[in-house]
Amino acid sequence: MTNPPDASREDPTVWARPGNHNPADQPAGASEPETQQVPAPAAGERTQPVAPAEAPPPAQPQPGPPPAPPPYPPEQWSATPSGPPPSEDTPAAVKAKRRLLRDPMSVVLAVIIVVALLAAGVLAAELYARHRAESVVAAAAECVVRDKVSVSFGPTPFLLEHFTGDYRDISIRTAGNQIRSAKGMKADIEVDNVDLHGHGNSKGTIGALNATITWTSNGIKETVQDSVPIVGGLVNSVTTNPSAGTVELKGALGLGSVTVKPEVAGNGLALTVVKVTAMGAPVPSETAQSALDIFASRLINDFPLGIHADRVQVTDNGVTAHFSTTNAAIPSAQSDPCFAKL
Template structure:
């Protein structure tokens, strides 16, 4: 008669540990996959929501980047620590060639399909090159030159027959463009004759959305640079019925 050897306790314990380790590894892989998938979905949802709202407010195509906080958490709590926005278009509002780099902090989204929410604070760096200024001011202006040394811009008007010199300054949180001289064929002319050009110039430097106001403006040899800052500001919800079903589905994640 053959006697079967009893099972060794150590071998059984090793087998159980191996099974448990495999189970833990499988659970970890599934959990990691779920988190990655959730982050991808949340990033698409939140990014689409914020991009559409900011583009609507800023009137320009933009690129949006976010801080280190996972957007899966943002998708759940509707809070964004920081969003960095860069214009991705050749035009910002009425201004051709104006580039904006902005930071928006402490954003709280409404969580509704129409968007909306609150921005805690913001800042922006704006550059506007001379050729963009020329294109913005229209057909009467054929050339723009700027001088960092004296803080003025010279506009060639009527094909260079007239020169208009202007200086941008900040007054009461807004950029004002003042005419320092206007000459036609070397002879001084009343500045009222070129008031329309200056008005377009001024409005282009005042068209900042989302509560942003100018804190500094300076003339460079390439154009104009402005610094902006803003406090607590509302994000306006989209008008009812203006979104497609796809847009509403994305923005519901806000």
């Protein structure tokens, strides 16, 4: 009787592995099942095949926490900076500055904008200062002549004149309603070289003042009627005679007339009586002359700043006179309230 072959000489793993098992058939990532080692049987014992151990089922993925939402909407992912904002010293900013400096057109435009802003500021200051000065001078002139006045300064920048305290080319125009109590009188005044560096009782000096005064015939009539006693009540019309240089004041209904001749007398004007008639007959002129002298001295011979008459002329429409003064001291507010705001 033949004994079976010794089982101990055979490979014990043959019994431990399942048949027809191919490791390549395992799914990827699955762990290879552990093989159970069976001890070799003793002599004379029969070996029993051992069933292979069952492979554990593959691990199921466990649900984890939901992914965090992105910090920006998807449409902004590409535009959202991933780091801190660039500083002015970053290479990009330095390159931009260099490009700006290399571009002459940009530099020129920047300079033009700055210059335009400065010019606009200076122009606004100039207009305001000029308007303010015109208002102050107009108020002083209106106080003197007692009529509406317009004032304008010359082409020299007013701010420059204001800083230096010297003013030139000042034009003053009255409305023509009256000068003081003289109805229908108008003045065109040119003032030059005004120095406001005052001292003592003077606010400064006026280098030169020239005024042209016109007095209409109708204004003469109204003024004489209102201001000259006795004679004024008789005046009904005024007629000028340029060739003779006289002015005739006529009464109503041929009651009488007074013919006067305007002349320069001293520093003022005088109305010299040439002839007085009553009912067509000449009469002494002393009474009319005395009344006209008082009238002229109070009306047109009492101007401030040393203004005096230079010449007078009779025209077809009335009387024209020229007045002037030089190096006149501007009175202080205590001396003349009209100049208080200068």
